[in-house]
Amino acid sequence: MARTAGSHSDITGPKVRDAALTLFARHGFAAVSMRQIAREVGVQVGALYNYTPDKQTLLFDLMQSHMDALLEAFSDDPAMPPRDRLHNFVRFHIRFHHDRPDAVFIAYMELRNLTPENFTNIEALRKRYEDKLEAILRAGVSSGVFDVADTKIATLAVIAMLTGVNTWFRSGGRLSLQDVEDQYWQMVRKAVSAESPA
Amino acid sequence: MARTAGSHSDITGPKVRDAALTLFARHGFAAVSMRQIAREVGVQVGALYNYTPDKQTLLFDLMQSHMDALLEAFSDDPAMPPRDRLHNFVRFHIRFHHDRPDAVFIAYMELRNLTPENFTNIEALRKRYEDKLEAILRAGVSSGVFDVADTKIATLAVIAMLTGVNTWFRSGGRLSLQDVEDQYWQMVRKAVSAESPA
DNA sequence: GTCTATAATTGGATAGAC
DNA sequence: GTCTATCCAATTATAGAC
Incomplete structure (x- = not known):
């Protein structure tokens, strides 16, 4: 004992x-x-x-754990309508990132302090996450509910917009996280939706 | 001589x-x-x-020069239609930031390495820039051409989306800067526009 | 597994010669 | 205005006792 x-x-x-x-x-x-x-x-x-073993490995392990957790936590159902899948992605991304601001900050800011091999490894994980959103956008473009000129660019634009929440939002202020989710969802939805003909 | x-x-x-x-x-x-x-x-x-005088001042001067140049370079005409003003902002932001990726990177990444006084100073300049976009959005909401729940949130969302271009775009690839400007403009325009009734 | 002590290097900043 | 030399503090990482 x-x-x-x-x-x-x-x-x-x-x-x-x-x-x-x-x-x-x-x-x-x-x-x-x-x-x-x-x-x-x-x-x-x-x-x-x-x-x-050293400081560099400590950084890498933190970033890898974060990206692994991100990929593990997100779930998507390709059978659902693209609009619902996108809504799910927006809510998930905002909430997951809001819950771990330090890890998110490090994962975006300390890439340049990784050794080349470690950098390649982390970038591959990030790419896998981006691909999940791009698949949703592509499905919506195919079915005609979304309209974006380039799904890759739209993917990066949406992720940048959503991740930006972390730079200013903290719970306990004038807005709830739910308010933020709702407002970003409206903006994202409109940004990628096909417009009704005039 | x-x-x-x-x-x-x-x-x-x-x-x-x-x-x-x-x-x-x-x-x-x-x-x-x-x-x-x-x-x-x-x-x-x-x-x-x-x-x-020291390394800290060197960092601060670089950031201050960047923010001063940003504020100096942007011009807006409140007499124009909000939609045109927003289009002008989108093009300006993408182009200005594309032209000086190092300064942009530092201005966003090294804020935590500023002394408190220097940080306050730089943040005030950033706020002044954000206010320019927010004024445009507010004008559009007032006139009914834009529809966003909160102009402050929309301001931060748009700036985050646009600044994100710098993380992946470099001239000389598959897309021209003009292509990028056009695509981001479509997304921003749709994101903040009032939707036509169903 | 943790400690103390230390090796070997590097950091920001300054003094004084030219 | 620039250089050389230097101060002093701090760094990562390791060795060996407990």
């Missing part, structure tokens, strides 16, 4: 990741030292290296 | 700013050393301090 004194791998591991996530988001990867992370966790700097 | 040997303030000054802009955009402010900047310029590190 009694553990080795000072042994806490099951609890320290997550704390290292949490501390790194918070600090990297607040100050930036390059500006955060391993000593700062250790202080936040409550251990000495040497102990961190039981949980990550 | 002959200058003091080694005196090049008129040429070194801009070179310091150019080098800092490029390096900060590529690697991030915190990851770039004054020695790296000096090497890029072709001087020793001590010489840099003739052009900036």
Whole structure:
């Protein structure tokens, strides 16, 4: 029952990741030292290296976990009408990103601090997520309910618009997350919908 | 006529700013050393301090110059129809940002590396730019040609969408900048326009 | 698993010669 | 205006005791 004194791998591991996530988001990867992370966790700097081979891998693992969770959490039903699938995507994207602002911030801002191999890996995951939205838009264009000149551009435009919510929205203000979801959905829906003939 | 040997303030000054802009955009402010900047310029590190009191001020000056240029370059005519004013804004924003990707990147990514006072200053400039778009949207809502639930949210949504172009578009590919402008204009126009009754 | 101590390097900024 | 030399603080990562 009694553990080795000072042994806490099951609890320290997550704390290292949490501390790194918070600090990297607040100050930036390059500006955060391993000593700062250790202080936040409550251990000495040497102990961190039981949980990550180096600082770069720590960053990469955080980004990969985030992208994996994103891909895992999104579900889409190709049998549904494109409009409903898009509505589902908009709500999901806003809510998922709102729930983890630090991870989102890091995943977008620290790409340049990844080694080339790690960068390629993360970009592939991002591409897989974009492809899910593009499939929805393409289905809608095929059936005539959507009208966009280029589904790839529309995909990037919609994702940029939705992710932008994280730069200004925090719960507890004048608007609820539901309000935000509703308003962005109206804008996205109109932006990609086919217009009724004049 | 002959200058003091080694005196090049008129040429070194801009070179310091150019080098800092490029390096900060590529690697991030915190990851770039004054020695790296000096090497890029072709001087020793001590010489840099003739052009900036410190590294923080160098960053701030780059961001402030960018925001000043942005505000200076945009022109709007409140007498024109809101739809034309919005079209003008979309084209201007895409083109201006496309022309200076490094400055745009820094202005969005390095806000957290500013001192609190400098941050407040830059944010005020950004707010002034956002207000220009919001005024256009408000005019269109008033006249009935636009329909958005909240002009502030629509402003942020449109700017996020348009600025997103910089993350993927580079001249010389499959699409011209004109193509991109046209497609984003269609999406923005539809997103904020009043829908014709069914 | 965590600690202390340390190696080896690099950082921003300054002083003083030219 | 630029250079060389330097100060002092901070960095990542490792070694070895417990």
